Amino acid sequence: MTGMTRRSALKLSLGAAIAFPSILTTTRVFGADFTLKYANNCPETHPLTIRTREAAAAIKAETNGKIDLQVFPNSQLGGDTDMLAQLRAGGIDFFTLSPLILSTLVPKAAVSGIGFAWSGYDRLWPAMDGKLGEFVRAEIRKSGLYPFEKIFDNGFRQISTSGKPIKTPEDLAGLKIRVPPSSLWTSMFKAFDAAPLSINFSEVYSSLQTRIADAQENPLVTFESAKLYEVQKFVSKTNHMWDGFWFLAGGKTWNKLPADVQKIIEKHMAAAAQKEREDVQRLNASLEKDIAAKGIIFNSVDPAAFQAKLKSKGFYKEWQAKFGADLWKLLETSSGLPE
Numbered sequence: 001m002t003g004m005t006r007r008s009a010l011k012l013s014l015g016a017a018i019a020f021p022s023i024l025t026t027t028r029v030f031g032a033d034f035t036l037k038y039a040n041n042c043p044e045t046h047p048l049t050i051r052t053r054e055a056a057a058a059i060k061a062e063t064n065g066k067i068d069l070q071v072f073p074n075s076q077l078g079g080d081t082d083m084l085a086q087l088r089a090g091g092i093d094f095f096t097l098s099p100l101i102l103s104t105l106v107p108k109a110a111v112s113g114i115g116f117a118w119s120g121y122d123r124l125w126p127a128m129d130g131k132l133g134e135f136v137r138a139e140i141r142k143s144g145l146y147p148f149e150k151i152f153d154n155g156f157r158q159i160s161t162s163g164k165p166i167k168t169p170e171d172l173a174g175l176k177i178r179v180p181p182s183s184l185w186t187s188m189f190k191a192f193d194a195a196p197l198s199i200n201f202s203e204v205y206s207s208l209q210t211r212i213a214d215a216q217e218n219p220l221v222t223f224e225s226a227k228l229y230e231v232q233k234f235v236s237k238t239n240h241m242w243d244g245f246w247f248l249a250g251g252k253t254w255n256k257l258p259a260d261v262q263k264i265i266e267k268h269m270a271a272a273a274q275k276e277r278e279d280v281q282r283l284n285a286s287l288e289k290d291i292a293a294k295g296i297i298f299n300s301v302d303p304a305a306f307q308a309k310l311k312s313k314g315f316y317k318e319w320q321a322k323f324g325a326d327l328w329k330l331l332e333t334s335s336g337l338p339e
Contacts, residue, residue, distance in 0.1 A: 038094035039072040039083050047279035049073040055272035093253040096245035108139045111323055113241045115188040116307045117335040127334035144251040150273035152245040153280040155219030159236045162214050165299045166236035169309035177215040178204055191313040220287040229294045237300045
């Protein structure tokens with residue numbers, strides 16, 4: 001990525017601010033003057049922010065400055081829960097959010113994060129751009145939000161530990177592993193007989209340093225940016241869950257926008273999503289070497305063994321019942337997850 005170091009590209013931080021109501025003014029049908037707010041939880045130098053800023057500039061240029069999409073990254077307008085509430089109320093107009101966090105509002109959105117479902121991007125992207133994504137977007141629309149067609153990437157999650165590498169499902173037994181507050185994460189690691197601990201991300205480093213937790217799981221981008229290599233020794237390339245960012249519009253805003261304005265915004269955000277996916281994939285691929293140079297030991301695992309463990313513990317059956325037969329069938333067909 002031009003003009004930035006890898007360190008700056010990976011730096012994550014948290015912030016909060018009070019969001020002011022968006023301004024939406026209309027003076028004529030096409031080319032009406034719109035000032036719209038888009039918020040995310042990524043830093044300025046993250047590929048998500050960079051590519052959406054580019055899209056905002058392209059939208060402004062194509063409409064001769066009549067559509068001003070203002071970008072507020074780095075949780076400037078609040079935490080994820082706060083910003084989701086603002087999006088629904090009309091305080092902000094657009095927001096990118098993880099499907100797994102969105103599942104607090106739209107439970108079936110979490111289907112893309114099912115443990116050990118995806119073998120790689122070769123199956124993931126056709127599914128999320130195809131029937132599985134269509135199903136989830138229909139569920140999101142029921143909540144009063146408008147999801148854009150192309151989901152942005154956050155990456156596959158890996159397990160890091162301080163004591164021993166995770167090579168088999170049995171290595172997870174009794175492991176005190178930090179997970180985000182989510183029933184999907186807790187359910188999966190309990191199926192491995194681990195001891196999942198729900199801890200806010202801001203406390204992950206200290207919890208690992210003080211051995212409240214012995215392990216955590218995140219994409220390599222997050223692992224590096226949070227300097228978790230200072231308090232961990234091993235990274236097991238489990239790719240156990242995938243996470244992304246749905247680009248969401250508030251229904252109150254979206255329904256007021258003229259159709260031609262909607263098309264312009266969607267077109268440029270779709271292009272931004274495609275570029276961001278390529279950025280994140282390249283970035284994650286290059287990080288292993290850099291992190292290994294800091295003393296971290298990497299290992300790979302056999303995903304089939306982990307799938308078998310989850311199946312034997314009833315994990316997949318539990319979530320099949322929660323998601324419903326139709327959505328689960330789409331997941332099986334698109335991901336290759338064994339029945």
